[in-house]
Amino acid sequence: MTTVGDATAAGRVIVLDVVGLQQDHLGNGNTPNITALLEGGTSADLRPPMPAVTVPAQTTLATGRSPASHGDVANGEYDRETGKVAFWERDRADRTRLWEAASEAGLTTGALFFQHLIGTTADVAVTPSPIEDEDNNLLEMNCWTNPDGFYDDLEAEYSHFPLHHYWGPGANERGSEWILTAARETIERYDPDLLWIYVPHLDYDGQRYGPGTPEFKNALETVDRLVGEFLDFLREDSRWDATAVNIVSEYGFHSVDTPIFPNRALRDAGLLSVDNTDDHGDEVNVPQSRAFAMVDHQVAHVYVEPDALPAARRALKNLDGIASVLETEGKERHNIDHPNAGDLVLIAEPAAWFQYYWWTVEENAPAYATDMDIHSKPGYDPCELFFGDSGLASLDPSKVRGSHGRVDDESLPLYGLGGPAAPELQVTEPVDARAVAPTVSELLGIDLSSTLAFDVPALISQNSTVK
The missing domain is CATH 3.40.720.10 (Alkaline Phosphatase, subunit A)
Structure with a gap:
């Protein structure tokens, strides 16, 4: 040697x-x-x-x-x-x-x-x-x-x-x-x-x-x-x-056994803009939204208009499964303080993960939700690993049993x-x-x-x- x-x-x-x-x-x-x-x-x-x-x-x-x-x-x-x-x-x-x-x-x-x-x-x-x-x-x-x-x-x-x-x-x-x-x-x-x-x-x-x-x-x-x-x-x-x-x-x-839906909470708070279309379901309108969560396994980056930060915090803080919400000091502590990061960064509990859905009724899901379409979805979707009832990809987040992202x-x-x-x-x-x-x-x-x-x-x- x-x-x-x-x-x-x-x-x-x-x-x-x-x-x-x-x-x-x-x-x-x-x-x-x-x-x-x-x-x-x-x-x-x-x-x-x-x-x-x-x-x-x-x-x-x-x-x-x-x-x-x-x-x-x-x-x-x-x-x-x-x-x-x-x-x-x-x-x-x-x-x-x-x-x-x-x-x-x-x-x-x-x-x-x-x-x-x-x-x-x-x-x-x-x-x-x-x-x-x-x-x-x-x-x-x-x-x-x-x-x-x-x-x-x-x-x-x-x-x-x-x-x-x-x-x-x-x-x-x-x-x-x-x-x-x-x-x-x-x-x-x-x-x-x-x-x-x-x-x-x-x-x-x-x-x-x-x-x-x-x-x-x-x-x-x-x-x-x-x-x-x-x-x-x-x-x-x-x-x-x-x-x-x-x-x-x-x-x-x-x-994991707990999917978290931050975009639903932001929508309920009037911060996420959604366009309702007959042909394509509920399409998120990110440019018109005051807050939007880009989800990725057990971490979510939330991009927020400055005047909407208090409302976004209130909408997200009580969601089951969130371990912490990082802002400036938290992002620095985790070496993620870069302009690309969200204004808020959510970290899930060990048994939880983030799903991108903003709708609550399956009939209102956008067309790509049931497809294996990694480029159109504005969030990571592990449900693509499962065949769906109405398309190639499942709409049932309860099927996902493992996740990663938190350290x-x-x-x-x-x-x-x-x-x-x-x-x-x-x-x-x-x-x-x-x-x-x-x-x-x-x-x-x-x-x-x-x-x-x-x-x-x-x-x-x-x-x-x-x-």
Whole structure:
């Protein structure tokens, strides 16, 4: 094993983002392959950013910065000038993440299926980019890739990426299996020094059934088998002896039974504007609203006209399931004090989560409510994981049994480091998610701190110890 701090500590770094994985999933018989990889290395709790949801967590892991700095405060974005809400629609924009900075430093890099990969300068990238009509109906499956033509090759060999098994009522292991197949092809064709891979399988049954259920344990076994097959592939590769494997997760799950409807409360208070249409149900009119809640799992950003703040507080404070309402000081304390954040930020109790509905009678639901339509809905909708009675997606929030977003000791995800080129670390406290990017940078033997302006230092020290 090479020495810690040596610039040759790892010739190659693989990062597997096994979303939903926690430290107590190791050694229980459900994850023998992941457990074996980390037995001779490092495993610890990971403290994610608040909110612990996909985009803020991914951006923090890949930049070493908090949402207060990088500005990704939710899976969606609210434009205060236009009053428009957009979920999952950002491209690379001005982001510089670890794989882009490392590529600029001369390494070969790859990133597979992270959010906002379109336009990345990573040498290898694959991310879904289906061709849709103006109503968001799928016309043709496609992926955006670097280099051009890589998806065509993958599709010819392995068929199209199974989008309907990646999200929605049919979500299952096929999406993760295809991603890991693409990862093997990436290694065989392009041999990257850094490869960052998103493995989403646990997310589905974590939300459908909640943690600790037989269904979730089955999902653990499935994802461990898929990761194990990928690790076996790596062990046969000529660079295995120079490889360090990071296992990271973005969040753990809470068991939930209480949906919260902040937009209904704002509507009842006369703060949320709704247009009643015969053909399209009750459509929220965000630009005309004095307050609107952009919900995202267990966190909701409430955007409020200044003169409506007292009324919004009154409307929301007594809702069952809300643990806290953050304003200026609270947002600063949670490192989410960025202009993109809501004027009020709601955090749910552990057993509760936020649903975007503003109607109370199903017949008044907008047309997209029963569709699997992640771009039209102005809030995250886990009911899309269930078939509905009158459409593809359910309108029954009571079906959702797991959620995430709040940060507490019960739901901390995993950080692990293993493989033949991984240094030995003694970690006694939860790892700050912001430490992952500088740690990967140091494993690669490159200094990216000036490019990425890390908030915290790497885990690796000269004494190989983190206290």
